[in-house]
Amino acid sequence: MTIKEIAKETGYGISTVSRVLNNTGSVSAKARKEITAVIEKYHFTPNVNAKHLKMQVNFGIAVIVKGIENMLFLELTEAIQQKVRANGYECLTYYIDEDGDEIAEARKIQVERRPYGFIFLGADANIYHRRLEIKDLNVPCILITDNSVTFGIGNLSSIGIDDSLAAANVVDYLYRHGHTKIGIIGGNPDKSNPSRMRLEGCELAFIKHDIDFDIEKQYSASRFSLEGGYKAAENLLDKFPDVTAIFAMSDIMAIGAMRAIYNSGRKIPADISIMGFDGIELARYVHPRLTTVRQNVERMAERGTEIMLECIKNPTEEIHEVVSFSMIEGSSVADIS
Amino acid sequence: MTIKEIAKETGYGISTVSRVLNNTGSVSAKARKEITAVIEKYHFTPNVNAKHLKMQVNFGIAVIVKGIENMLFLELTEAIQQKVRANGYECLTYYIDEDGDEIAEARKIQVERRPYGFIFLGADANIYHRRLEIKDLNVPCILITDNSVTFGIGNLSSIGIDDSLAAANVVDYLYRHGHTKIGIIGGNPDKSNPSRMRLEGCELAFIKHDIDFDIEKQYSASRFSLEGGYKAAENLLDKFPDVTAIFAMSDIMAIGAMRAIYNSGRKIPADISIMGFDGIELARYVHPRLTTVRQNVERMAERGTEIMLECIKNPTEEIHEVVSFSMIEGSSVADIS
DNA sequence: CTGAAAGCGCTTACAG
């Protein structure tokens, strides 16, 4: 079934059928109705290859996920895919390693597929230094779970929570429960924007509460994965043995850390308290239940995709939004005050 | 950059360039060399839309994942994607609900995108009743994590473990540790092939060890998700309160079940032992570590994709393979003998 | 071994 056959059956020309299909240009109500009827009768779907060939665009929207081991991204990816497809775009997801080069990947995809836009999950701090490369992608891009508000690249939007504030809240929470010997595990602050912002938030809170913090001793960087959390916690317990509470910058790291804590013979939360970050479903199931910061995933996925669609329509736009977070109390933090 | 420009620069016609690009038809060594040089000089990649439009094929290989909540599929999907792309095919992943209709989805994708083949993760028992629909897809299909060896549909291959044997091994293991009051949680045996096979394996083992098994009382069906495992375990504890060991047909269900057991005030494994299935990474991190059956995920992904590629080359083939599994001992099973 | 030409199914100025 092609547009030509639809045209023949309705008695209109292919141009008019195309206009109806794309809801563009002016078509009489009568023509629209008749043509729509035939389209529906045959469940006709236009050939995307012909369409894209003509429009010089290869594909829908590309989603580049950096660090698939971080389950937060899984929840996000799922929601984004659904929303993108519901809006009539194809959605291609590319998984790259947490230490991979998402911009190089995007450039490759750009050459091969020419998507309408790129959605990045989990991007680097070095985005700023590579803003020309992003500009060169020449289509709307959005960073989800990050904040590029200061970048001013022109085609890079962003959406995420206020990482600094959320992390400060974590420290406040631990402080209220009597903890002052706090260790932190997270990503490399020089490479991961969210890690840097969260670390800054913690430092502000430490100052506020007059808590000592020696980054060398009390911060351990690793990957956002189970194994990463495990190793970072092992390392932290080693160099900061009197720690009473650990803040993990992702739930998946927290769960990895819990294993390390158990393996060291300590109890949670009796010996060591732990807090996570993200609020993934799993956090409510592990033992003990994880106290964590929930990022508003649904909202990030929904608005992130909407922003992408808006920017595709109006390529000169650049939108930055901040979504909410909330604290979820589990039973992984002991009150030692 | 187009094939036309390459033709112009080399002095050959576009037909010859196309032949070089696709390594088809006869081309003189000289022409091949000269054309290849120019192609490489410009890093030329042919426009896939034009190619596919002409060839009446839309896309690479479609992967339909049924039940994304099951983390096993995440590990599989990742490995498959990598392998598919390494072989020069595009890879489109579609996530549908565990209770969704994967065949309807495939038909829709078939109309819209015409992929070279379909990879199904997590398929239904009703495949057999709908074999004509699968045949109608008219491209190679493969079921991963399942066994369609008896179907004889013609275009449906399969790869998976021996679910019945693996499940019997689980019961053997529990029996060796003194358990005879065994509850099982899994999928709906009428709808999920692996669930049915595993249940059969358990029943055989129960007979072998002369253990009573009342399916109404001792089996609880639910979704392959954290929440599904939680609910099924709650239900099971309710109708079979003196259970000493629970076998969950997936690790993710086991983790959900563990939450339900803890919530009921019982200890693991002191009061109730639990075994999982799949051997996902997370199983080694939860507390206590989960004793489980590890499906050979790497092998399934690797061979599954290879089989798909072979079947694309030779569409009359249909391949069925069984991969290995192994037992991973955690500390979630108590010896009460 | 090689090239000119048709045609895949669409979109979109352009003309009416």
Next chain:
DNA sequence: CTGAAAGCGCTTACAG
């Protein structure tokens, strides 16, 4: 409001 026609970049009989 509508249609004929050009053209997007390829592949592939067909003819030489």
